[in-house]
Each structure stands twice: as C-alpha cells, then as structure tokens.
Amino acid sequence: xxxxxxxxxxxxxxxxxxxxxxxxxxxxxxxxxxxxxxxxxxxxxxxxxxxxxxxxxxxxxxxxxxxxxxxxxxxxxxxxxxxxxxxxxxxxxxxxxxxxxxxxxxxxxxxxxxxxxxxxxxxxxxxxxxxxxxxxxxxxxxxxxxxxxxxxxxxxxxxxxxxxxxxxxxxxx
Numbered sequence: 001x002x003x004x005x006x007x008x009x010x011x012x013x014x015x016x017x018x019x020x021x022x023x024x025x026x027x028x029x030x031x032x033x034x035x036x037x038x039x040x041x042x043x044x045x046x047x048x049x050x051x052x053x054x055x056x057x058x059x060x061x062x063x064x065x066x067x068x069x070x071x072x073x074x075x076x077x078x079x080x081x082x083x084x085x086x087x088x089x090x091x092x093x094x095x096x097x098x099x100x101x102x103x104x105x106x107x108x109x110x111x112x113x114x115x116x117x118x119x120x121x122x123x124x125x126x127x128x129x130x131x132x133x134x135x136x137x138x139x140x141x142x143x144x145x146x147x148x149x150x151x152x153x154x155x156x157x158x159x160x161x162x163x164x165x166x167x168x169x170x171x172x173x
Contacts, residue, residue, distance in 0.1 A: 032112040032126035033137045039115070043122060045148035046141025049158040054133040055169045061112060061127050063169060064136070067093065073168060074161040081105075119143065138162055 030038060033050065040046045053060055064070050071081040077097050085092040091107040095118065103118035114125040124139040138158045142150060 031128045033128050033135055035113070036115075036124050036126040036137050036139050040124065040139045040141065043141045045151060045154075046122060046139060047151050047154045047158065048124075048137050048139040049155055049162060050135060050137045051159075051162040051166065052130050052132050052135050053162075053166045053169060057112070057127060057129040057134045060134040060136060060165075060169060063165065064125050064127060065109060065111075065114065067091075067107070067109070067114070070165070071095075074164045076157070076160070136162060136165070 037048050040048050068081050068083060072078045078095060079098060080096045082094050083091050084094055089108055089110050091109055093105045093107055093116075095103045095105055097103070101120070103120050105116045105118040105123075107114065107116045112127050116123045121143055122139070122141045124137075126137045126139075128135050138161055140154050140158055141147065142154070
C-alpha cells in the first residue's frame with residue numbers, strides 16, 4: 001500500500017484525514033558522543049567512558065582518526081592496526097593483538113565519529129567540542145555470550161585508553 005493510500009485511511013478522532021507526517025513525534029539531532037551512547041545502549045555488555053580533554057576538537061580528532069597510530073598507542077591489547085581497504089568513510093583493517101590474536105574490522109570513520117566491528121568485539125570513538133576542550137567517548141563491547149560480566153574490566157580499560165590519549169595530546173611535541 002502506498003503512503004497516499006494509507007493516508008486516505010487515517011482519520012483523527014473527528015473523522016478528518018491525518019497525514020502520516022503529522023503523526024511523527026518530536027525530532028532531535030544527537031551529537032556524535034550522544035549517538036555513540038545511544039548505539040552502545042542497545043549492545044548487551046558494551047560500555048562507554050567519557051573524558052574532557054583540554055585540547056581543541058580538530059587536534060584531538062586528528063590524533064584519534066589516525067587509526068593506524070592511535071589505536072595501538074591507546075589500546076594495550078592492540079599491537080597493530082593496518083588499513084587494507086578504503087572506500088569513502090568505509091574502511092577495512094587488519095588488527096593484530098597480544099597473544100597472536102588477529103581480527104578484521106569493518107570501520108566507519110567520519111569527522112567526530114568512528115565505529116569498528118570485528119569478529120571478537122565492537123569499538124567506537126566519538127568527539128565533540130566542549131567549553132573546556134573536547135568531550136571524547138570511547139566504547140567497547142565483546143561479541144560473545146556472557147561478556148556482560150566483563151563490563152567493569154572494559155570500563156577500566158577504556159578509561160586507561162582515554163588517559164593515555166590525554167597524556168599524549170598534552171605532551172610537548
């Protein structure tokens with residue numbers, strides 16, 4: 001049934017026709033950090049950690065979006081990340097972790113937004129300008145049953161990652 005046919009059959013309580021567009025609720029636009037929080041809320045066992053870094057958004061995002069450098073620097077369990085394919089904002093990367101683990105990640109990388117999905121885990125990063133600098137959010141979730149029990153470990157790991165990023169950005173060049 002087309003939208004026109006559906007609208008012909010929708011009436012308000014007084015029998016007057018109602019357009020579907022009139023039935024929509026309020027809309028809002030989420031910044032990238034809020035969007036990351038909303039996305040992660042739907043993933044069992046995933047966590048988000050935020051930190052305000054006293055540096056401009058452009059500087060912070062330039063560092064974060066250099067995934068081949070920033071991920072191994074910030075994530076203790078990642079030895080290397082290598083981009084093997086790029087098509088606009090869609091990337092594929094090979095990730096080598098500690099203990100010889102390997103995974104291939106599908107990545108969406110846009111200004112202020114990064115979402116990565118591998119066989120073993122999800123990870124996300126988002127950043128927005130804040131009065132004190134840049135509000136950065138890091139997210140992660142493991143892709144196996146029972147991983148919710150590891151939320152405290154993930155939260156501590158993400159917090160350490162954001163502290164490392166902050167220290168590197170504050171260090172003299």
